[in-house]
Amino acid sequence: MQRRHDHDRAWVATRKGLFELRRRGAAWAIERSSFLGEPVSMMLAPPSANATDSDSPRLYAALNLGHFGVKLHGSDDGGQTWQELATPAYPPQPDGEPVAGVAWKLVQIWSLAAASGVVWAGTLPGGLFRSDDRGASWRLVESLWNQPGRAQWFGGGYDVPGIHSICVHPARPDELLVGISCGGAWQTRDGGASWTLAAHGMRAAYMPPDQSGDPNIQDPHLIARCAGAPDVLWCQHHNGIFRSTDGAASWHEITGAPDTSFGFAVAVHPGDPQTAWFAPALADEKRVPVGGALAVHRTRDGGRSFEQLRDGLPQRDCYDLVYRHGLAVAPSGDALMMGSTTGHLWASDDGGDSWQTVAANLPPIAAVRYG
């Protein structure tokens, strides 16, 4: 099979299906739709470097059928055909549960990651699942699910807590960080056998003052790790931007973003830990672009300063919101793609300096992925 450049294909998971995009010269075009009409909450196109022994790495698409529950599908032919795989399932709920009113029932697959032959699925209501057989079977990571601190987690954006970020360490496959709304960030260094809270330094403005520093109730909207400098992580939090340079042992707040530091998405340059992009929105009750004009914020100096990038983005009467998985950076670090809840999709080939509209009438976009 001919090796395809990771940045020449992209995927858009939407409320009404999964769309495959191909680059044709300088422009992107929609190549194919799959699951048309069904909500696709997340998709995973593992980068070639993380492929298992298969020539064509398996693609994964998570559906959230309105009536019939969450389903997971896989494709071994690059997205031409899909087969239903096993769905992660919570074990029988013991008597005396639920903790904090959370039923042991899968609500949504919110995040997917693959590394060293393991596929990870982060879910609402807060469980992490792993598969060692490419989705043929799943098991709940009980060491995290059974943390006593889970009783303090609560929903952020949904009625129940959820794992939206799974940051694998590119050089140490047993090291994994997950971000939870709202349960802070948790890290394992032994493949999931044990977990430690990894949200120290974050601040929760929505909590009573004496609890605002509790790492276990933070609402990181998204956490992204720099592939080339894995100890650097960026977090778009509910009430600000945070960064860690010590592998999530500590976080410090970045306060210099112009206009607003609210938003959901963050993308980190794969090779430059100083460079990150954000999709800001007016905090907190409105959640629309500031002044009806869409901007992307970029820092190239670790958060000391930010640029507002607007070229090619709508600058009036714009009410697009970019969800946490709606902003992606290609492995090269030069190309970006961004999709909104209003079904607009934009691409940039120059690190966000300028943007081109790829599509304007897609269903609401949950996730954008290269690969």
Next chain:
Amino acid sequence: MARIVFTQQLRRFTAAPELQAPAATLRAALDAAFAANPRLRGYVLDDQGHLRANVVAFVDGRRCRDRVQLDDALRPDSEVYVMQALSGG
């Protein structure tokens, strides 16, 4: 033999043919269907074996009483319809 009919909407995803089963309860009737197609179970029941929130079962024209135990009694000539609830969108 009770008669069990599934919404045609399920056929988009998995096989859900009409079947006859000697079932004394709603759950026994559903289990008979799941024995024929194990994948169907996850479309009708959730992780805990409860009727999915946006699925509804009718027994002889009446909505089932219990969504957890699914112990509504069936007569030998009962008809069970498993439908999608409009609450699901």
